[in-house]
Amino acid sequence: MDRELQDKKLQLVRKLYDPGEGVSPEDLTPEETREEKLMGEAKFVLDRRERLAPDVAVIDAIVARAAEAAPKPHARIIPIWSLQRLQSWRPAVAAAFAIVVVGAAYLGYTRSGAEPGAPSAEAELRAPLEEGNVPAFADEDDAVGLGAEREAVSPRSDLATNTRRETVAAIDPSAEPAASRDQLASSGRLQPELIEAAFADSIPAWEDPADIRLLQKRIEMLRQSGDDLDWGAPAVPLESLPTTATRPGIRAASSGNNNNR
Amino acid sequence: MDVTDEELVSRYLERSDEVAFRNLVERHQERVFGYLMGMVRDRSTANDLFQETYFRVIRALSNDRGSYTRQGKWINWVMRIARNAALDHLRSRKKWSDVSNGQEEGDSFWDRLPDAELSSDDLIHLAEQREWLGECIDQLPAEQREVLLLRHESELTFREIAEMTDCSINTALGRMRYALLNLRRMMQASDRSNLAGYDLGGAT
Structure with missing residues (x-):
């Protein structure tokens, strides 16, 4: 009972400072009501008490001391937990950095080798061979010679990828635009018959520059005009060749001069 | 809306903003000084204790922030320091153990x-x-x-x-x-x- 009475009196104090709490007036005895009134009067006087502040000089001295002792921005203390967190993230950060570096290197490699989405150099080299789109050659020797070239640029070659890339770049039409048929005709440098013949025949689809067409056609025409020549025969002295002179054979230079006179 | 005590503390600690610290002191000066005045009943002594209180605060803040954590209320921490300063003063004068009526000091x-x-x-x-x-x-x-x-x-x-x-x-x-x-x-x-x-x- 005493405990309950004591708690009730404490509730009066609580109610005095926080009207929302404490006991309701109906639950109070006359003695408790009187005590509540006495405490309320004392509190009333205390609440009206004037507030006091320190001297301004004291405030200034405190602020001056605070300015002297203020932590410097560059000397900020890094909480220890943040250092530990950084250390725990170190492997993940290193792995992410490695992935980024490898990815960047791969992208740089592919962009320098070929445009994204375009057929690879290897595919371009293999395509004409597999599709049988081989140019017609006059004889087997030329075919063998070109086959040797193909072997040199073949993907099966042991040459490094850089070599293949250089080869592809060399035959890449886009690298150096070829002259069109009309341009060649208007230039007047070549005979019209040669230009017509160059563009009339079928040529390798994998390589279509006009210069190569002209070169190929010129080789064929030269070969046709020299069919009587035997490239495998031994060398013949110039003097032994038939001439229009009446006396064949070797003559002294001085006599030849006199005769000409 | 007024800046919170904790934000002012952050400005002082992170940017060395002494204006923020002045605001902190002035904002609660009556609460701290009124308590000290009631405890020592002498304005000059209360001024000294007020200054000593904030010197301790500054020392604690610069020393890895001392016992102050931003989760706690600033004024409670300062009041604890002020109370310790007042008790240290009263103990040094052997006045805390007994209830003084203040008459030995002369006038109030x-x-x-x-x-x-x-x-x-x-x-x-x-x-x-x-x-x-x-x-x-x-x-x-x-x-x-x-x-x-x-x-x-x-x-x-x-x-x-x-x-x-x-x-x-x-x-x-x-x-x-x-x-x-x-x-x-x-x-x-x-x-x-x-x-x-x-x-x-x-x-x-």
């Missing part, structure tokens, strides 16, 4: 307040009222006086007072109850009860 601290502003009757009345009320509070037992000052001057809650003085909330409430009843009794017994600004005669 209210008498030492600068009276340059007492130019009107109202201000004179307020000064007399302060003197009278201070004398009454000074006669309270130390524990009751401290709870009263922490509640009325520092505006701490009873829970905060209990934590600061290391007692239960019921103990803090009980000390407050006795402080109010004793103060009311002393007011009525005084020959200057008219300074209360309240009719105290009919209550008894």
